[in-house]
Amino acid sequence: MTSREVPVSQLIGSMVRDTDGRKVGRIEELLARIELHEHGNDYVVAEFHVGEYGLLEALTGGVFARKLAQRIGAVVGYRRFRIPWEWMDLSDPDHPRLNHTRAELEARAES
Amino acid sequence: MKKWVEIALGIVTGIGGFLEVGSIATSAQAGSEFRYQLAWALALGVISLAFLMEMTGRLAAVSKRTYVDLLREHFGMRFFLVALIAVFVVSFMVLMAEIGGVATALQMATGIASAWWAIPVAVIGWMVLWRGTFGIVEQGTATLGLLAISFAIGAVKAHPDWGALGGAFIPSRPTANPARYWYLAVSILGASISPYLYLFYSAGAVEDGWTPDYRSVNRITAGLGNLFGGTLALAVIVTAALVFAPAHVHIDKFEQLGSLFVSPLGRAGFWLFVATLCITCFGATLEIALSIAYLIAQGFGWEWSENLRPGRDSRFSTVYTVAIIVAAIPAALGISALSLTNMSMVLSAASLPFTVIPLIALMNDGKVMGRYCNGWISNIALVAISMMSIVLFFVSLPLQLKGGG
Amino acid sequence: MDPIDGVQIVHDVLDACLTDRKGRKVGRVDALTLTVTDGAPPRVSTILIGGQVRAGRIGNWLLRLRGAISAMMHGDRDFGVSRVPFSAVRGIGDTIKLDVDAAELPSGHLERWLGEHIIDRIPGSHGEKK
Numbered sequence: 001m002t003s004r005e006v007p008v009s010q011l012i013g014s015m016v017r018d019t020d021g022r023k024v025g026r027i028e029e030l031l032a033r034i035e036l037h038e039h040g041n042d043y044v045v046a047e048f049h050v051g052e053y054g055l056l057e058a059l060t061g062g063v064f065a066r067k068l069a070q071r072i073g074a075v076v077g078y079r080r081f082r083i084p085w086e087w088m089d090l091s092d093p094d095h096p097r098l099n100h101t102r103a104e105l106e107a108r109a110e111s
Numbered sequence: 112m113k114k115w116v117e118i119a120l121g122i123v124t125g126i127g128g129f130l131e132v133g134s135i136a137t138s139a140q141a142g143s144e145f146r147y148q149l150a151w152a153l154a155l156g157v158i159s160l161a162f163l164m165e166m167t168g169r170l171a172a173v174s175k176r177t178y179v180d181l182l183r184e185h186f187g188m189r190f191f192l193v194a195l196i197a198v199f200v201v202s203f204m205v206l207m208a209e210i211g212g213v214a215t216a217l218q219m220a221t222g223i224a225s226a227w228w229a230i231p232v233a234v235i236g237w238m239v240l241w242r243g244t245f246g247i248v249e250q251g252t253a254t255l256g257l258l259a260i261s262f263a264i265g266a267v268k269a270h271p272d273w274g275a276l277g278g279a280f281i282p283s284r285p286t287a288n289p290a291r292y293w294y295l296a297v298s299i300l301g302a303s304i305s306p307y308l309y310l311f312y313s314a315g316a317v318e319d320g321w322t323p324d325y326r327s328v329n330r331i332t333a334g335l336g337n338l339f340g341g342t343l344a345l346a347v348i349v350t351a352a353l354v355f356a357p358a359h360v361h362i363d364k365f366e367q368l369g370s371l372f373v374s375p376l377g378r379a380g381f382w383l384f385v386a387t388l389c390i391t392c393f394g395a396t397l398e399i400a401l402s403i404a405y406l407i408a409q410g411f412g413w414e415w416s417e418n419l420r421p422g423r424d425s426r427f428s429t430v431y432t433v434a435i436i437v438a439a440i441p442a443a444l445g446i447s448a449l450s451l452t453n454m455s456m457v458l459s460a461a462s463l464p465f466t467v468i469p470l471i472a473l474m475n476d477g478k479v480m481g482r483y484c485n486g487w488i489s490n491i492a493l494v495a496i497s498m499m500s501i502v503l504f505f506v507s508l509p510l511q512l513k514g515g516g
Numbered sequence: 517m518d519p520i521d522g523v524q525i526v527h528d529v530l531d532a533c534l535t536d537r538k539g540r541k542v543g544r545v546d547a548l549t550l551t552v553t554d555g556a557p558p559r560v561s562t563i564l565i566g567g568q569v570r571a572g573r574i575g576n577w578l579l580r581l582r583g584a585i586s587a588m589m590h591g592d593r594d595f596g597v598s599r600v601p602f603s604a605v606r607g608i609g610d611t612i613k614l615d616v617d618a619a620e621l622p623s624g625h626l627e628r629w630l631g632e633h634i635i636d637r638i639p640g641s642h643g644e645k646k
Contacts, residue, residue, distance in 0.1 A: 002553070002554055003551055003552065003553045004551070004552045004553075005549050005550070005551060005552075005561070005562075006549065006550045006551075006552050006558070007547055007548070007549055007550075008525060008526075008530065008547065008548040008549065008550060008560075009530075009547055009548075009572075009573055011550075012526060028526065029524055029525065029526045029527060030524075030525040030526065030550075030558075031522045031523070031524060031525070032522055032523045032524075032525055032560055033521075033522045033523075034522075034523070039603070040603040041603070041605075042559055042603070043523060043559065043560040043602055043605075044557045044558070044559050044560070045525070045550065045557055045558040045559070045560065046522055046557065047522075085557040085558060086557075090552045090558065091554075093552075174610075175610065176610065180533065183531050183544065184531045184532060184533075187530070187531060187573075188531065188546070188570055188573040188574065189573065189574060192574060241638075241640055241641075242640050242643070242645070243645070244645045411543065411544065411567075411570070412533050412534065412541060412542070412543040412544030412565075413541060413543070413627065414540060414541040414627070415541075418645060419645070420641060420642055420643060420645055421635055421638070421640070421641040422631060422635055422636055422641040422642045425627050425628075425630040425631040425634075425635045426626060426627050426630060428635055428641075429630050429634065429635065
């Protein structure tokens with residue numbers, strides 16, 4: 001079992017692609033859950049929140065622009081996916097990959 | 112009962128607080144070169160500032176975080192650094208001008224050259240910050256700033272044409288010298304809506320322990336305080352229009368302003384002007400030095416407060432100490448206060464987008480503001496001010512080059 | 517909006533203010549590290565605090581520049597960086613409370629140095645303010 005140390009800032013804003021290489025969206029947020037242990041609490045990432053900006057994709061490299069785009073929301077084709085940790089492959093932290101297809105992710109989001 | 116005291120203090124702070132070297136210089140130049148015509152720019156500046164201060168005050172009262180805290184926490188390090196640099200550069204330039212303003216006032220009072228006064232002024236300012244509390248800085252300068260009411264008295268006694276003045280609140284095009292006109296309009300806006308003003312205000316709300324109950328105190332302080340303060344700047348425009356414009360006096364030294372209130376108020380007019388210039392610029396010096404320290408300390412997460420003894424927040428205390436001493440250098444070298452002022456006002460206007468536009472996101476964020484989010488009036492005002500700030504960003508440099516005196 | 521059940525790392529943790537056991541401010545979360553293990557969920561492992569870390573957030577060039585200055589002045593490129601294990605977190609709210617002592621954190625070196633060598637030597641730095 002290999003363990004890597006990955007800076008969170010490396011993940012934020014990086015583009016996630018699916019098994020076919022298709023773009024899914026950029027990582028915007030990590031949702032962590034607390035696991036209680038005797039020696040202390042562990043904060044464990046349960047979900048990756050990934051945002052797709054449609055038309056504004058080219059402009060929204062920065063946090064500031066993304067915040068405004070989120071406000072404008074559906075109008076500019078903004079979508080957010082919640083990806084469970086098991087679906088995310090971080091073996092190459094610069095290029096996070098979904099280990100399912102985008103279609104499967106969308107199907108999951110519908111249900 | 113305490114609320115009324117707070118409200119009164121807020122109004123008093125606004126009265127003297129609005130006037131400082133920038134508003135005095137730009138108003139005097141506007142009045143002497145274009146008579147009442149630029150009154151609309153001042154009104155626009157006052158109203159914009161009132162809305163921005165009300166918002167950053169409400170932000171701090173509800174979230175207990177200062178605007179700088181939220182800029183870093185919500186927008187991350189990269190954006191924050193850009194805003195930090197923009198606000199720091201502009202604030203530091205205005206600080207240099209304010210110290211120059213105090214030094215010039217002392218020169219006018221004593222005849223000793225302003226360059227000799229610059230360092231002593233900075234040291235005295237530093238001593239007040241070192242030993243004083245936030246309350247002392249806030250209330251001391253506010254009370255002394257009431258002297259500025261003499262400007263209003265002087266303007267009224269000069270018998271302005273009230274009808275013509277009223278008409279000047281509607282924006283009009285200049286009959287001559289458009290580059291200079293618009294340059295002064297932008298300078299007035301930059302002097303009125305300086306970022307340090309509403310950043311300091313939000314830090315002050317946290318220093319004073321404001322809670323959501325302070326909403327009405329906040330509105331009155333931001334609204335009426337700036338309205339009264341703006342009226343005093345208007346008094347400078349009006350008096351300059353009546354005293355200097357007919358004689359075609361072009362202001363290129365602060366010393367010329369000594370005679371501004373002499374015809375309406377006699378010899379006392381000179382002393383009242385000098386005292387007001389000295390006090391309002393000194394108050395602004397303290398505010399800006401603190402503002403710069405707040406900006407850096409809050410952004411990087413250092414311990415900070417003017418109410419703590421300096422040993423408890425070393426980095427914070429070091430920042431305002433270094434800022435106030437270094438900012439005295441240009442004035443100590445003899446660079447004129449008016450030049451320093453003219454250079455920084457337009458830059459101040461240009462820096463606005465970085466601290467105005469983020470408010471759109473923050474003031475409408477339910478998690479930050481709870482049920483105190485912006486209503487439609489505040490949002491319309493904020494969007495309008497944001498659009499104006501973007502225009503100012505693009506026109507500032509060209510206007511400074513073409514119209515800067 | 518779906519209810520968020522958990523801690524939002526970017527929104528609530530990154531860039532948040534940190535306080536120590538005694539409530540003193542010790543900086544902000546300038547960076548966070550995840551420990552990623554195959555087959556297990558990523559764990560939030562470390563909080564990093566310090567000017568060097570902030571430089572890294574801006575860009576690699578600034579990181580290298582600051583590291584070089586740091587190496588010259590202190591003989592260590594990573595001088596002044598605090599690495600606090602996430603297990604020291606006692607509460608996440610407006611600020612994040614840590615079970616550490618400010619005096620032990622390397623990132624507090626400038627505060628301590630300025631305090632000892634300059635601020636404390638100026639009269640009036642320790643009188644109580646009214």
